[in-house]
Amino acid sequence: MQKKLFGLLSLLVLLSLALTACGGGAATEAPAEEPAATEEAPAATEEAPAATEAAAEEITLTLGSWRVDDVAAWEAINAAFHEKYPNITVKFDPTNPPDYNATLRTQLETGTGPDLYFVRSFATGRELFDAGYVASLKDLPGINDSFTEASRAPWATETGEPYAVPIIAVSHGVYYNKEIFAANGIEVPATWEELMAASQTLLDAGVIPFANGTKDAWDINEVVMMQFIPSNIGGFEGRMAYLNGDRCFNSEEMVASFQQIDDMQPYLPNGFEAVSYYDAAQLFAQGQAAMMMDGSWSIGAFEKDATDFEWGVFYPPALEGKDTYVTFHIDAAIGANAASPNLEAAMTFLEFLESSDFAGLLGNNLPGFFPLTKDVPTLSDPIAADFMAFNESAAGVDIRFVWEKLLAAPSGSVDAYTSLNNNVIAVLKDEKTPQEAADAFNADLAAWYEPAAGCK
Amino acid sequence: MSQTMLNKSGSAGFLNPKNRLTLTWVLFLLPALLVYLTFMAGPLFDSLRLSLYTGEGYNPTEFVGFQNYINLFTNPLWREKFINAFTNTCIFFAIHMLVQNTLGLLFANLLSTDFKGRNFFRTIIFAPATLSVLVVGFLWTLILNPQWGAVNKIFMAMDLKQFALPWLGRENLALPVISLTSVWQWVGMPTVMFLAGLMGISDELLEAARIDGASEWDIFWRIKFPLLKPVIGVVAILTFVDNFNAFDIIYAMAGAKGEPGYSTDLLATLFYRTGIAGEHPVGIPDMGMGAAIATMTFAILMTGVLSWLYFSRKQATE
Numbered sequence: 001m002q003k004k005l006f007g008l009l010s011l012l013v014l015l016s017l018a019l020t021a022c023g024g025g026a027a028t029e030a031p032a033e034e035p036a037a038t039e040e041a042p043a044a045t046e047e048a049p050a051a052t053e054a055a056a057e058e059i060t061l062t063l064g065s066w067r068v069d070d071v072a073a074w075e076a077i078n079a080a081f082h083e084k085y086p087n088i089t090v091k092f093d094p095t096n097p098p099d100y101n102a103t104l105r106t107q108l109e110t111g112t113g114p115d116l117y118f119v120r121s122f123a124t125g126r127e128l129f130d131a132g133y134v135a136s137l138k139d140l141p142g143i144n145d146s147f148t149e150a151s152r153a154p155w156a157t158e159t160g161e162p163y164a165v166p167i168i169a170v171s172h173g174v175y176y177n178k179e180i181f182a183a184n185g186i187e188v189p190a191t192w193e194e195l196m197a198a199s200q201t202l203l204d205a206g207v208i209p210f211a212n213g214t215k216d217a218w219d220i221n222e223v224v225m226m227q228f229i230p231s232n233i234g235g236f237e238g239r240m241a242y243l244n245g246d247r248c249f250n251s252e253e254m255v256a257s258f259q260q261i262d263d264m265q266p267y268l269p270n271g272f273e274a275v276s277y278y279d280a281a282q283l284f285a286q287g288q289a290a291m292m293m294d295g296s297w298s299i300g301a302f303e304k305d306a307t308d309f310e311w312g313v314f315y316p317p318a319l320e321g322k323d324t325y326v327t328f329h330i331d332a333a334i335g336a337n338a339a340s341p342n343l344e345a346a347m348t349f350l351e352f353l354e355s356s357d358f359a360g361l362l363g364n365n366l367p368g369f370f371p372l373t374k375d376v377p378t379l380s381d382p383i384a385a386d387f388m389a390f391n392e393s394a395a396g397v398d399i400r401f402v403w404e405k406l407l408a409a410p411s412g413s414v415d416a417y418t419s420l421n422n423n424v425i426a427v428l429k430d431e432k433t434p435q436e437a438a439d440a441f442n443a444d445l446a447a448w449y450e451p452a453a454g455c456k
Numbered sequence: 457m458s459q460t461m462l463n464k465s466g467s468a469g470f471l472n473p474k475n476r477l478t479l480t481w482v483l484f485l486l487p488a489l490l491v492y493l494t495f496m497a498g499p500l501f502d503s504l505r506l507s508l509y510t511g512e513g514y515n516p517t518e519f520v521g522f523q524n525y526i527n528l529f530t531n532p533l534w535r536e537k538f539i540n541a542f543t544n545t546c547i548f549f550a551i552h553m554l555v556q557n558t559l560g561l562l563f564a565n566l567l568s569t570d571f572k573g574r575n576f577f578r579t580i581i582f583a584p585a586t587l588s589v590l591v592v593g594f595l596w597t598l599i600l601n602p603q604w605g606a607v608n609k610i611f612m613a614m615d616l617k618q619f620a621l622p623w624l625g626r627e628n629l630a631l632p633v634i635s636l637t638s639v640w641q642w643v644g645m646p647t648v649m650f651l652a653g654l655m656g657i658s659d660e661l662l663e664a665a666r667i668d669g670a671s672e673w674d675i676f677w678r679i680k681f682p683l684l685k686p687v688i689g690v691v692a693i694l695t696f697v698d699n700f701n702a703f704d705i706i707y708a709m710a711g712a713k714g715e716p717g718y719s720t721d722l723l724a725t726l727f728y729r730t731g732i733a734g735e736h737p738v739g740i741p742d743m744g745m746g747a748a749i750a751t752m753t754f755a756i757l758m759t760g761v762l763s764w765l766y767f768s769r770k771q772a773t774e
Binding site: 098099100101102105109123124127213214215216217218269270271272273274275279283288407408411412413414415417418422425426 | 515533602608625736737738739745
């Protein structure tokens, strides 16, 4: 009897060991339902004061965001807003970027979402609108006049109904060490061929030409490959040809972009396969690498870290005979929570985002993040101003290639971002030729993206 | 006081002392059982239920029966991902089993003999186990860095350029290298358990063997090893459960995507990406499919643990 009980007990203990195994899954899933019950309470209490509150009374709005690094800048912006509307206080409440989408979704589903929040472009934001979580802005005064249609489009329905105010774009370019360039007699290149020749000169001189690596994967995709594509395909119009199915994703323009990746390979650091985004930034900031392809968001980091030498930025030039198109990626917009008890105050804040006051505050407090209002104020940061100047000298600007429509792959198929990323790395590791990589990219998309179905 | 209580409970209908004893057992179990049911079994069954649903975000509401499982095994992409993660987990487990536990046995055997500096070595071997996995992952990522890491610097200094590899950047290297990092961290655990087992072997047995002229090699294989078998079994099953759940070291050294090219993707990282975090840049999870992957992991663990139980009990009765 005793023995049997003991056996039963040890079975129980072992089973619970095995269960904790999956408990990792189960435990994390459980909270998904629990907050609904426990956090309903604060939501309800928030509602109560809202009902009694008249316009003149104190209102506090929360602003959800994925920009954890920008707390100081947003506090300055919110303080300026508070000065203008003394009865409304806005509290910036960011979430760690990788968790943002999922966290926001949980909050909205359980009625604890922030009053205002950053909305991702295209499909991800659109889902929130379709689910009724983000308020329509068709009645917001001035939204159509303050922004171009291209800026509004990532947060508007097919009929042009907007649901978020576009606030931030980011640009991309090549950060370069002016001293290394001068020491090797290199000018800022005007064509891709010149850039490659310069890289060879640097390599012969014992300098790492490009700091970029592939350990973190996303950076080679977002700040390198997606800068080559627009110049090869011809910017916005070219991208539309792919989205409409007029061009296949393994067209010669796409092969040329993969070829540029292949061209770069000898000029990446030794062991670039294990060089992370952070490592790359360090290589450049310590003056060991002459260039790094990166986003405008790194201005602040380099201004702090790369203080031993003069540096600047240029846009990766197109292949000889082609026009250069700049990837100016419209990245973020702010929308209002349709269920917010303070929707009216939230709308006031959204209107403030259309003003040139806000544009100036944003552009100057966050160098490298560009406001989207039609009349852009002059930016005080010289590098940020250089990035802005790319747009004027370019044949055209466009957002990143895969963002519109191509991310919404159904479960069990590969989206354009992942496919492009995998194929770029395969080219760098000599596992695929540029042609093979483009063919694989095309095959992944033709499998689910209907306009490309004829490309199989 | 206790006397009266005993009398009271006695008068409450417990007929004979033997019966009372068994029932008290159950009463003592009850609180633990309740906690266990609420916090372990409950969520587990909820997770099983969830695997039958689909829908985006955190409230999958559409009932789809076994469709998630069917997709997991018939859709070529899902199947490839799952088989890849399963194979990687098996390799991860095999490396721990072979390297970590063999080293543990070796260290324990050495530490069980008397020599100068024994405590020092014991501390050194166990120390990494007290560090946070994230710290260990970060340290080793730095040590293995191709540009300024110590490992490659040493190879370069020895003029062995061909060995200065991007350890964490190659598909065929990353998983073994990360597994060995984890072995380095956890080797103290089996060492301590084996050491305790060895301490439990009576000195008389060893002395008698020595007097009979047995070599240390014979003593190990004919006396120590057979007597350690139960401990080896426990260590093996703990390694199995730990490794099939492994997530943190991969997350720290290769990221949630199991870079490079999914070559370090384990069942737990696949589950995390699918069911909790979603994939960059969209990041919307598919909780139903995630739960299906978690259930499959559970089934694998369950099979392993139950068969171990069966065999160890069979052995015990023989």
